[in-house]
Amino acid sequence: MRRIRTIVSGSSGNATLVEVDGRFVVIDVGCTLRALRAGLRDLGADLDDIAAILLTHEHYDHVKGLGPILRAARAEVYASEGTLASLDKTDKLPSEVRYRLLRAGHELDLPAADLGVLPFAVSHDAAEPLGFVFSHGEHRLGYMTDTGQVEADARRNLAGCGRVILESNYDPQMLRDGPYPYLLKMRIQGRQGHLSNFAAAELAHFLIEQGVEQITLAHLSRENNSPAQARRTFLQYLDNRSVDWSVEDNLTIAPRLQASATLVW
Numbered sequence: 001m002r003r004i005r006t007i008v009s010g011s012s013g014n015a016t017l018v019e020v021d022g023r024f025v026v027i028d029v030g031c032t033l034r035a036l037r038a039g040l041r042d043l044g045a046d047l048d049d050i051a052a053i054l055l056t057h058e059h060y061d062h063v064k065g066l067g068p069i070l071r072a073a074r075a076e077v078y079a080s081e082g083t084l085a086s087l088d089k090t091d092k093l094p095s096e097v098r099y100r101l102l103r104a105g106h107e108l109d110l111p112a113a114d115l116g117v118l119p120f121a122v123s124h125d126a127a128e129p130l131g132f133v134f135s136h137g138e139h140r141l142g143y144m145t146d147t148g149q150v151e152a153d154a155r156r157n158l159a160g161c162g163r164v165i166l167e168s169n170y171d172p173q174m175l176r177d178g179p180y181p182y183l184l185k186m187r188i189q190g191r192q193g194h195l196s197n198f199a200a201a202e203l204a205h206f207l208i209e210q211g212v213e214q215i216t217l218a219h220l221s222r223e224n225n226s227p228a229q230a231r232r233t234f235l236q237y238l239d240n241r242s243v244d245w246s247v248e249d250n251l252t253i254a255p256r257l258q259a260s261a262t263l264v265w
Contacts, residue, residue, distance in 0.1 A: 010256035028062040051112035055079035057126035082128025122147035125192040145219040148193040159210035168217035169194035170224035201237035218254040
């Protein structure tokens with residue numbers, strides 16, 4: 001059984017469960033220990049079923065639950081050298097936990113989860129941020145949030161997946177008209193910021209043409225986006241290009257503050 005579920009997804013927190021036959025990988029820990037336990041419990045699992053924790057990068061909304069979760073779960077942590085070094089400077093790494101390095105472009109096996117993982121570089125203002133492609137047999141799952149632009153490697157790696165979780169962070173007009181300071185607006189829409197709804201739809205169009213069957217839009221901003229706006233932009237983009245792909249059947253949007261439905265990958 002291959003399942004995926006977001007626990008939280010957005011500018012205030014991010015955590016995702018990837019399952020293969022009762023063993024779990026957690027992508028990011030930007031949630032409370034209680035929320036993680038609840039998400040696992042709904043799937044008939046507990047903290048002992050976590051095989052590994054993978055970190056995309058060190059920003060607070062992706063690691064704020066790191067200490068409590070690691071002390072309770074005792075799982076190995078996988079992250080880039082830059083991410084681990086940045087966290088170490090802020091004393092956020094419990095010394096009793098085992099850490100393993102991820103390198104973009106270097107695939108490795110997670111035997112405890114019966115998964116392969118291929119990290120790839122993304123463009124974000126963090127120390128060494130990553131996206132991931134997970135593999136189990138012939139099945140592949142892509143995960144990419146927190147990137148201001150789509151690098152060639154990311155595009156190529158995601159194209160081979162059956163399901164992709166993809167950032168769709170902001171609507172440009174809502175960002176321009178919103179309350180954020182000018183410099184923050186520039187950061188968000190910069191090359192090392194976040195993907196707009198339009199950019200996400202553009203990438204999704206390419207991925208659909210390459211055979212990607214199901215897409216989840218994730219990491220939506222509370223202030224500068226809405227599920228309805230992200231969906232509307234996505235649908236308009238595909239309609240304008242006469243793309244034969246059922247948005248109703250194949251597109252989902254990750255909730256910001258609660259767990260998503262459980263999806264099969």
